[in-house]
Amino acid sequence: MSRYPFRDVEHRWQQAWKKAGCFKANHDPDRPKYYVLEMFPYPSGRIHMGHVRNYTLGDVVARFRRAQGYNVLHPMGWDAFGMPAENAAIENQCHPKEWTESNIAHMRDQLKAMGLSYDWDRELATCEPDYYKHEQKIFLDFLAHGLAYRKESTVNWDPVDKTVLANEQVVDGKGWRSGAPVERRKLSQWFLRITDFAEDLLSSLEKLNRWPERVRLMQENWIGRSQGAVIQFALQGHSDCLAVYTTRPDTVFGASFCAIAPDHPLASILAVNNPELASFIQECNRLGVSEEVIEQAEKKGVDTGLKALHPFIEGQTLPLYVANFILMDYGTGAIFGCPAHDQRDLDFARRYHLPVQPVVSPDGHPITIGESAFTGEGVAINSDFLNGLPSSQAKKAATDALVAKGLGTAETVYRLRDWGISRQRYWGCPIPVIHCPDCGIVPVPEDDLPVTLPEGDTGNFLETHPNWKHVSCPRCQGPAHRETDTFDTFFESSWYFNRFAGPCTEAPFNPQELAYWMPVDQYIGGIEHAVLHLLYARFFQRALRRCGYAISEQIIEPFSGLLTQGMVRHRTFRDTTGQWLYPENIHQQGHDWVTKDGQPVEAGRIEKMSKSKRNVVDPATILDSHGADTARLFMLSDSPPERDLEWSEAGIDGIWRYLNRLWRLVDQSANGLAKTKNKKPPLASPSVENLDQAALELLQATHKTIAAVKTDLESFRFNKAVARIRELTNRLEETDLDHFKITNGGAAVYRFSIETTLCLLAPMIPHFAEEGWKRLGYQTLLAQTAWPDADPNMIMDHQVTLAIQINGKLKTTLTVARDLTRPEIEKCALALEPIRQATDGKTIKRIIVVPERVVNLVI
RNA sequence: GCGGACGUGGUGGAAUGGGUAGACACGAGGGACUUAAAAUCCCUUGCCUGAUCAAGGCGUGCGGGUUCGACUCCCGCCGUCCGCACCA
Numbered sequence: 001m002s003r004y005p006f007r008d009v010e011h012r013w014q015q016a017w018k019k020a021g022c023f024k025a026n027h028d029p030d031r032p033k034y035y036v037l038e039m040f041p042y043p044s045g046r047i048h049m050g051h052v053r054n055y056t057l058g059d060v061v062a063r064f065r066r067a068q069g070y071n072v073l074h075p076m077g078w079d080a081f082g083m084p085a086e087n088a089a090i091e092n093q094c095h096p097k098e099w100t101e102s103n104i105a106h107m108r109d110q111l112k113a114m115g116l117s118y119d120w121d122r123e124l125a126t127c128e129p130d131y132y133k134h135e136q137k138i139f140l141d142f143l144a145h146g147l148a149y150r151k152e153s154t155v156n157w158d159p160v161d162k163t164v165l166a167n168e169q170v171v172d173g174k175g176w177r178s179g180a181p182v183e184r185r186k187l188s189q190w191f192l193r194i195t196d197f198a199e200d201l202l203s204s205l206e207k208l209n210r211w212p213e214r215v216r217l218m219q220e221n222w223i224g225r226s227q228g229a230v231i232q233f234a235l236q237g238h239s240d241c242l243a244v245y246t247t248r249p250d251t252v253f254g255a256s257f258c259a260i261a262p263d264h265p266l267a268s269i270l271a272v273n274n275p276e277l278a279s280f281i282q283e284c285n286r287l288g289v290s291e292e293v294i295e296q297a298e299k300k301g302v303d304t305g306l307k308a309l310h311p312f313i314e315g316q317t318l319p320l321y322v323a324n325f326i327l328m329d330y331g332t333g334a335i336f337g338c339p340a341h342d343q344r345d346l347d348f349a350r351r352y353h354l355p356v357q358p359v360v361s362p363d364g365h366p367i368t369i370g371e372s373a374f375t376g377e378g379v380a381i382n383s384d385f386l387n388g389l390p391s392s393q394a395k396k397a398a399t400d401a402l403v404a405k406g407l408g409t410a411e412t413v414y415r416l417r418d419w420g421i422s423r424q425r426y427w428g429c430p431i432p433v434i435h436c437p438d439c440g441i442v443p444v445p446e447d448d449l450p451v452t453l454p455e456g457d458t459g460n461f462l463e464t465h466p467n468w469k470h471v472s473c474p475r476c477q478g479p480a481h482r483e484t485d486t487f488d489t490f491f492e493s494s495w496y497f498n499r500f501a502g503p504c505t506e507a508p509f510n511p512q513e514l515a516y517w518m519p520v521d522q523y524i525g526g527i528e529h530a531v532l533h534l535l536y537a538r539f540f541q542r543a544l545r546r547c548g549y550a551i552s553e554q555i556i557e558p559f560s561g562l563l564t565q566g567m568v569r570h571r572t573f574r575d576t577t578g579q580w581l582y583p584e585n586i587h588q589q590g591h592d593w594v595t596k597d598g599q600p601v602e603a604g605r606i607e608k609m610s611k612s613k614r615n616v617v618d619p620a621t622i623l624d625s626h627g628a629d630t631a632r633l634f635m636l637s638d639s640p641p642e643r644d645l646e647w648s649e650a651g652i653d654g655i656w657r658y659l660n661r662l663w664r665l666v667d668q669s670a671n672g673l674a675k676t677k678n679k680k681p682p683l684a685s686p687s688v689e690n691l692d693q694a695a696l697e698l699l700q701a702t703h704k705t706i707a708a709v710k711t712d713l714e715s716f717r718f719n720k721a722v723a724r725i726r727e728l729t730n731r732l733e734e735t736d737l738d739h740f741k742i743t744n745g746g747a748a749v750y751r752f753s754i755e756t757t758l759c760l761l762a763p764m765i766p767h768f769a770e771e772g773w774k775r776l777g778y779q780t781l782l783a784q785t786a787w788p789d790a791d792p793n794m795i796m797d798h799q800v801t802l803a804i805q806i807n808g809k810l811k812t813t814l815t816v817a818r819d820l821t822r823p824e825i826e827k828c829a830l831a832l833e834p835i836r837q838a839t840d841g842k843t844i845k846r847i848i849v850v851p852e853r854v855v856n857l858v859i
Numbered sequence: 860g861c862g863g864a865c866g867u868g869g870u871g872g873a874a875u876g877g878g879u880a881g882a883c884a885c886g887a888g889g890g891a892c893u894u895a896a897a898a899u900c901c902c903u904u905g906c907c908u909g910a911u912c913a914a915g916g917c918g919u920g921c922g923g924g925u926u927c928g929a930c931u932c933c934c935g936c937c938g939u940c941c942g943c944a945c946c947a
Contacts, residue, residue: 003898214942217863221943228947246947259947299945325945335947343860344945415946530942638871638884646871654885660898719872723883730883803879808928810879848927854878858927 004663006627010767014115022783023066023117025073027502027516034070035517036062037497037559039525039533040077043103043125044084047110049568049609049647050526052619056635056764057565057718058524059116063763064713066117067787073517075500076111076118078104080127081489083161083177085427095455096427100127110620114628115766117783122500126492127427131499133450134508135491136432140443141547143433147193148421150441154263154328155420157185163424164189166488167417168222168532184285190431190485191418194539198223198414201538210561212642215530222531224415229399230332231408233258233308236317242266242308245331245413249402250394253383254338254359256349258308259301259321261328270304270322277302277322284324299348300324308336311407312384323348331413339373346373359383360391419536421488426453426461428486436473436480445474451482462486493533494540497523497558511550523559530564563716566644570615572604580614584621587649606646617647629765630655636718636764659768662729662757666772669754672737673776676747682778683755683788686748695740695749701731702753703794709760710790718764725760732757751776756788804829805856806838814855822849829855 017023038058041051062074078100085096092099104125111118124131142148156165158175164187169176194201202223205216228247235242242258260267262284271278280302301323310316318336325344326335339349340358346369349356361367364379377391385401386394402408422431430451432444444451454468462468462484473480495508497520502513525533537558545551573581573593585596593601609616622631634655639645680686685703688696705728712721732753740746755776762769762782773782801815802825812834816825826847829835839859846858 214863218942221862224943224946226946244947248947325947327946330946332947337947342947344947413946415943527941640872643872648871648885650885651871657899658884664899719883723873726883801879805878805928808878808926813879846927848878850878850928854928856878856927 002664002667004627004659004768006629006767009771010113010115010628013767013770014112016770016781017117017783020781020784022781023062023072023074023119024121025071025075025119025517027513028071029516031069031071033073033517034062034065034522035073035501035520036065036522037075037500037520037524039523039529040079040493040496041107042082042084043078043080043100043107045103045106047107047619049617049619051111052114052631053565053568053635053641053645054524054526055111055114055116056632057563057641057716058522059114059632059766060636060713060718060763061522061524061716062117063766063783064787066783067759067763067785069786073122073500074118075122076116076120077123077496077500078107078125078127079489079493079496080104080125081428081486081492083425083427086425089427097127097453097455100125100427110623113623114632117766122503124496124499124503126429126489126496129450129452130505131496132429132492134499135429135487135495136444136449136451137446138495138508138544138547139432139487139491140446141549142192142543143443145543145547147196147543147546148190149193150188150190152186152188153191153420154184155187155189156182157187159183164420164422166420166490168419168535187422189420189422191420192539192543194419194536195414195416197539197542198225198416199412200542201416201535202414204538204557208557208560208562211559212562212564215527215534215562215564218530219535222416222535225412226415227410227412229395229402229408230411231311231336231402232406233311233318233336235320236307236309238306240266242320242334243332244334244336245411246336248338248341248395249398249408250380250383250386250389250391251338251341251359252310252312252336252398253380253386254340254357255310255318255336256339256355256357257321257337257345257352258318259323259326259335259337259348261326261333262322262324263328264322264326264333267304267322270306274302274304277304280322299344299351301348301352303352311402311405319354321348321352329417330415340369341373341375343373343375346371357382359386364388419488419539421491422485423488424461424463424484425486426465428489429491430462431483431485431487433483434471434473434480435483436476436478438478439473439475439480442473442475442480448474490533490536494536495544497537498544508549514550514555515552518555519557520559520561522561522563524563524565526567527564534559534562563641565641566639567608568647569606569644570609570617570647571606572613572615574602574604576600576602580612582614583617583649608644609647622652626652626656627767629768630659633659633722633765637722638719640719641716658726658729659765661733663768663772665729665732666754666758666775669732669737669750670775670777672741673747673751676741676751680748682780682785683752683759685788685791685794686745686752688794690744691749692743692746694735695743695746698731698735698740698753699749700794700797701728702749702756703790705760706756706788707790707795710787713763721760722764725757728753728757758782759785759788800852802829802852803854804832804835805854806835807858808856811835811838818852822851825849825855829857 036058038054062072066072080100085100088099089096139148156170158165158178158180160178160180161175165175170182174181202225205219208216226247228245229249231244232241233244262281267281271281301321304320304322306320307317308320310318337345337348339346339356341360356369358367358369359380359382360378361381362378380386380389380394386397389397399410432451434442434444436442454465469482469484471480471482498509498514501517502510504510541551541556541558570583573583573586575581586593586601593603595601607615630652634652705724708724709721737750740750758769758772770782798818799815800818801813803810804812804814812832814829816828842859844857844859848856
């Protein structure tokens with residue numbers, strides 16, 4: 001029995017596509033463009049299943065759109081800076097560059113073996129000076145436009161990776177890569193002013209209607225806009241006012257204290273003469289920011305002795321505390337406490353015996369506050385001129401009154417903070433500035449770019465390199481030193497998609513190419529970048545535009561469509577001693593799992609593939625044993641792309657069996673049809689004249705499949721597309737080719753159907769489809785063949801099957817002509833035997849006829 | 860705590876402008892071929908009653924509701940997952 005010889009086939013077609021230049025993207029203003037991009041990989045050394053899934057999804061889109069006639073750009077590159085290279089370099093006594101480049105070479109071969117339709121001429125690696133010199137220029141432009149700045153601040157310090165992390169990179173108080181609890185440190189760091197664009201980044205989200213709702217929501221929450229007021233509280237015996245931010249100015253009459261953050265400037269001033277306060281502040285700084293610490297920490301504070309004056313109540317003073325639950329970097333780092341309507345304030349007030357005065361009531365009647373605050377909206381009470389106003393109006397009235405008295409302003413505040421981009425690493429893009437003892441911070445002159453990384457043995461930090469940092473100041477020529485921090489690697493990935501549009505030596509990107517290719521029509525990658533990469537990239541477009549780069553309004557959003565794929569998971573296994581086992585030597589025996597040598601295995605949960613639990617399968621194994629197309633089709637078959645997918649050996653076997661069945665079908669068809677003449681060009685639908693019923697039905701089924709697969713692929717429902725094609729395959733297998741050959745037009749219909757099957761599968765299993773295409777006798781490449789059109793007349797059924805229900809319960813079905821009139825349908829339905837029995841002796845109260853769907857008899 | 864998503868056979872999943880639930884697969888069971896295995900092919904497969912007939916009943920997390928008709932819409936629970944989290 002012949003088997004699909006993937007080893008021979010796959011390599012041969014990869015060469016043929018390359019020779020024919022099938023996937024080369026050329027600027028052509030006369031054709032509609034389609035830019036499909038998958039998030040480029042970090043070159044860790046080998047591709048993993050997540051890559052296989054990601055790039056298969058992208059490749060199906062690219063090949064499908066190409067067949068539909070779009071001018072497709074589908075590039076690939078390498079996000080090549082990062083820490084693993086530094087560690088590997090130390091381990092292997094080599095330069096990170098060597099390690100990275102050899103990884104790229106290996107992974108490039110692996111991707112090519114998958115038959116992915118990339119335009120490899122556009123490949124780039126972010127660690128090449130040719131790439132990073134442009135981002136050094138971009139940084140200098142940001143600096144010149146005030147979008148990059150340096151400031152001393154408390155930062156998130158990852159003690160394992162020994163570097164600073166952005167807020168986005170701290171997950172549950174731990175570093176996103178190392179998982180180590182983050183510490184707080186004061187350091188002088190470079191920041192990008194992403195907060196300048198907070199409003200635009202937020203409001204533009206609603207235009208991204210081809211993004212998953214959930215990603216937009218995550219970004220919305222991350223930006224975290226809130227509207228409120230800043231109130232200036234006068235301080236007794238002090239010339240300065242205390243600025244306090246609140247979203248509830250309507251509760252100002254319930255204020256019973258004020259509190260500031262331990263790192264508020266006023267706190268350190270007051271601490272000078274207050275030892276108790278000084279030690280409290282010290283204690284606060286010692287505490288980490290991890291989740292546990294925050295949850296367990298009690299609301300504590302120290303009374304500074306200072307009194308704030310209530311803005312509206314003459315003579316009322318509020319004690320000023322320094323409190324551990326006030327955050328310096330949100331709002332103004334100071335609050336007024338309204339215990340009746342804020343749980344934290346209430347906890348604090350109970351502890352320090354402060355008054356609790358309700359000023360909002362759900363219904364306007366007096367309320368009392370016990371252990372929980374009333375945080376909802378309602379009607380203002382005990383609030384002088386606000387009394388009786390609903391909360392929303394009270395907010396406005398209070399704010400207006402504050403403005404009138406010169407004691408406050410309406411303010412919008414964002415949770416988003418500026419992006420800290422300094423990293424204390426070696427294998428990254430050097431930040432192009434020079435520190436001069438006399439001139440201060442001096443940008444590296446553009447002519448001196450790129451600032452390249454040193455060669456040779458380096459250790460892990462530019463800081464400790466023997467001589468790299470010593471330079472003369474570009475301004476005064478005196479001795480100076482280079483900035484030894486490098487960019488956060490998210491810097492590189494914030495603009496690479498622009499460069500793919502048209503490589504360009506003089507500038508980061510080519511304006512004409514950018515205008516043609518951008519935005520990315522479909523971006524595909526993991527959900528883990530929902531607020532990291534995807535937010536930074538949106539910010540970059542805006543910042544680049546402000547610096548005068550050719551980013552038009554049309555491409556200010558870099559990714560117009562986004563698909564976030566789910567993870568690849570696998571069952572976990574342990575032996576009897578609890579050791580994790582690799583799945584490669586384990587198989588199922590009935591309901592049990594055993595190793596190859598018969599040892600019992602405990603099967604655990606199905607989890608995300610991870611090295612620590614050993615539930616990983618190396619794609620290389622599958623490519624070798626079953627071929628690229630088997631792996632590709634498996635990735636598409638069962639689960640919708642945005643959901644998690646379980647990798648299973650049984651599933652792979654199932655796909656492999658299907659491919660071989662299809663292989664035999666194509667083979668038999670090719671042989672069987674060899675003697676019949678095909679007068680039509682490929683994929684031209686045969687004439688319906690004089691066809692027998694079987695041929696007509698096959699033709700109709702084929703057209704229906706064409707239509708359904710188009711819809712499914714356009715909406716990324718690949719699993720459904722596969723199911724539809726398998727239905728057609730099943731039908732073809734049941735079809736008697738010998739009979740079709742001798743009937744009028746039968747051979748042409750059969751040929752059309754089998755050709756169509758291959759064509760529809762080509763985006764998913766391109767090598768297989770191409771080989772089948774050749775066996776059917778074509779000299780042309782399927783990769784260059786246009787997508788077939790479904791004939792609308794062929795999709796319309798002349799007969800329809802109606803559900804016949806009694807009181808909404810299905811009793812039987814009825815097949816009638818589509819255009820049968822209602823009275824005739826009713827007559828037919830009532831004449832049906834099961835219906836006559838069920839309605840015998842009963843009154844039919846009502847008959848509901850829904851054309852082409854259902855007849856419901858109410859009795 | 861706040862925000863969001865989701866709950867369908869043994870499993871992955873189909874079907875939502877309300878209209879034949881379980882497409883397509885995986886797994887399982889039975890059979891054919893074979894000395895045997897692999898491969899391949901055929902049959903069965905939501906649950907229950909019934910005899911593997913005829914036929915009937917029950918079924919989309921649970922409880923209500925709207926409707927001729929609800930996996931789909933509304934209300935209230937329960938559960939799972941994800942994001943954010945002392946954000947004033």
